[in-house]
Amino acid sequence: MRIFCIGRNYAEHARELANAVPDSPVVFMKPETCIVPDGESIPFPSHGKDLHHEAEVVLEIGRAGKNICESDARNHLRSIGLGLDLTLRDIQTTLKEKGLPWEKAKAFDASAPLGPLIPVTEDLDLANIHFTCTVNQSVRQQGHTADMLFSIPTLVAYLSRIWCLQPHDLIFTGTPAGVAALHPGDTIELTGPQLPRAAWTLS
Ligand code: ZN
Numbered sequence: 001m002r003i004f005c006i007g008r009n010y011a012e013h014a015r016e017l018a019n020a021v022p023d024s025p026v027v028f029m030k031p032e033t034c035i036v037p038d039g040e041s042i043p044f045p046s047h048g049k050d051l052h053h054e055a056e057v058v059l060e061i062g063r064a065g066k067n068i069c070e071s072d073a074r075n076h077l078r079s080i081g082l083g084l085d086l087t088l089r090d091i092q093t094t095l096k097e098k099g100l101p102w103e104k105a106k107a108f109d110a111s112a113p114l115g116p117l118i119p120v121t122e123d124l125d126l127a128n129i130h131f132t133c134t135v136n137q138s139v140r141q142q143g144h145t146a147d148m149l150f151s152i153p154t155l156v157a158y159l160s161r162i163w164c165l166q167p168h169d170l171i172f173t174g175t176p177a178g179v180a181a182l183h184p185g186d187t188i189e190l191t192g193p194q195l196p197r198a199a200w201t202l203s
Contacts, residue, residue, distance in 0.1 A: 001168040003030040003112055004159055005056075005085055009148050009174025016177050025150045025158050028102055030085075030172075034112035038198040042110050044184050048088030051182045051202075054175035055133035055141045055190055058083040059152065060117055061169040068160040073153035074126060076165060079117035082131055082190040082198055085172050086111040087179075112172070115190055115198025124194065126152040131192035133178070141178035148174065 007026035008014040014021050036042055044051060062078025085106070092105035120126075126145060133141040145152065155173060159165060182188065182202055189199040 001032050001166070001170070002163070003032060003034065003170045003172065004163075005030060005106070005172040006150070006155060006174040009150055010143070010176040011147070011149060012177035013175055013179065016179070021149060025155060027159065027162075028106060030107040030112050034107060034110060036110045036113040036200060038113075038115045038200070040200065041203045042086070042113060042200050043203050045088060045108050045110070047104065047108070048091040050088060050090040052087045052089045052179045053133055053135065053140065053182055053188055054085040054087055054179050055131060055143060056083055056085050056172045056175050057081075057129055057131060057143070057145060057152075057195070058114060058117070059156070059171040059173065061165045061171070062167055064164060064166050065160050066164040068157050068165070070153040070157045073156035074120060076156060076160075077120040078167070080120050080124070080195065081117040082115045082192060082195050083172055084113040084188065084190070084200070085175060086113065089179075089181075113188075113198070113200045114170070116196040118196055129192065129194050131190060131195060134189045134191070135180075135182065135186050137187075137189070140180055141176055143176035145173075147176065
């Protein structure tokens with residue numbers, strides 16, 4: 001199983017980090033060992049200081065596919081939920097400046113908290129999913145999949161041209177604006193009308 005992550009998929013978030021809006025999806029990966037199930041505590045990483053929450057809709061592949069058409073993409077999805085692409089922004093900024101890979105900023109232990117997943121049913125409109133990230137009960141991020149630069153079917157099709165997607169692969173679909181720093185003791189909660197709630201506490 002692999003974890004694919006999409007960067008800069010919401011224009012306002014790209015702007016808040018002074019990044020150009022991309023003309024094709026920005027893709028990076030995290031190892032499976034980064035996942036933290038709902039409710040567990042997240043250790044604050046020791047190799048950086050500026051830990052940011054990035055709330056994201058997460059897709060799970062159910063059916064293998066290479067060169068998937070956008071019109072067929074949802075048939076390859078099994079389930080969907082909410083997760084966090086935790087990012088050490090200070091480390092990432094240094095790596096970006098030097099043109100180095102992002103793993104130390106994005107793919108460290110416990111960097112992929114993953115909430116419960118529910119089946120992708122026929123009545124779920126993938127372009128109309130709302131989600132909210134709160135930290136200590138104050139709202140930090142509000143996302144709507146209609147605002148994605150690259151829609152869910154486009155992402156599945158795009159990734160499948162490079163990698164043969166496999167059952168259980170996960171796709172973190174990018175974060176909306178509002179990313180900000182976390183501190184030990186913070187409780188991060190993800191909610192949305194269509195997707196299961198999830199929460200974690202930083203230790
Ligand atoms: Zn992200």
